[in-house]
Amino acid sequence: MKLEPSKFYKAFAPRVTVLVTTIDVKGRVNAAPFSFAMPLSMNPPLVALGINYASNTLENISETREFVVNIPSNEIIDQVFKCSKTFPKGVSELEKTGLSKLKSSKVRPPRVAECVAWFECKLEWMHEAGDHMLVTGSVVEAEVKKELLKKNGNLDAEKARVLMHVGGNEFAVPFMI
Numbered sequence: 001m002k003l004e005p006s007k008f009y010k011a012f013a014p015r016v017t018v019l020v021t022t023i024d025v026k027g028r029v030n031a032a033p034f035s036f037a038m039p040l041s042m043n044p045p046l047v048a049l050g051i052n053y054a055s056n057t058l059e060n061i062s063e064t065r066e067f068v069v070n071i072p073s074n075e076i077i078d079q080v081f082k083c084s085k086t087f088p089k090g091v092s093e094l095e096k097t098g099l100s101k102l103k104s105s106k107v108r109p110p111r112v113a114e115c116v117a118w119f120e121c122k123l124e125w126m127h128e129a130g131d132h133m134l135v136t137g138s139v140v141e142a143e144v145k146k147e148l149l150k151k152n153g154n155l156d157a158e159k160a161r162v163l164m165h166v167g168g169n170e171f172a173v174p175f176m177i
């Protein structure tokens with residue numbers, strides 16, 4: 001079946017969902033989920049996100065140049081989805097959803113304690129990309145829950161049960177083949 005070209009991403013799924021934490025110039029915390037997200041380079045370590053222009057996340061990253069990419073598991077699916085709702089600037093989605101802050105090592109935005117991996121990022125560059133901004137971050141600190149990393153260095157995907165975004169409020173979790 002043909003898709004409207006503008007709907008191609010519906011078949012480019014499921015996509016790993018990340019929960020991005022930022023702060024505004026007053027230090028107020030913001031959290032929002034994104035699934036237009038990918039690793040971009042290993043050396044130097046770079047991550048890329050497609051972020052809509054209306055978001056507080058984009059405004060905060062533009063102003064404070066730091067963010068944390070948190071990887072949520074299915075255990076916090078409801079909270080992650082609620083973070084996508086529009087809250088006024090300055091209102092912390094973490095407080096609204098009961099998620100907890102964990103101090104980051106190298107950037108000011110906090111990590112989300114309930115997540116399974118964390119990538120602390122400094123803004124590298126941004127480029128307009130249609131109706132989204134392509135935001136790239138240099139990963140300055142990365143950590144994953146020890147029990148979720150296998151001996152071969154890969155993530156134990158089934159155990160981690162990371163949230164994959166299908167579309168809207170639909171999600172999947174991975175299984176190994």
Ligand SMILES: Cc1cc2nc3c(=O)[nH]c(=O)nc-3n(C[C@H](O)[C@H](O)[C@H](O)COP(=O)(O)O)c2cc1C
Binds near residue numbers: 037052085132165
């Ligand atoms: C699972 C999920 C994935 C999303 N992925 C993206 C995305 O990749 N890019 C984007 O601009 N918005 C995405 N959104 C919508 C944003 O989360 C939404 O615009 C949010 O209100 C932004 O919050 P903020 O204004 O606090 O930054 C997604 C929403 C959900 C539920």
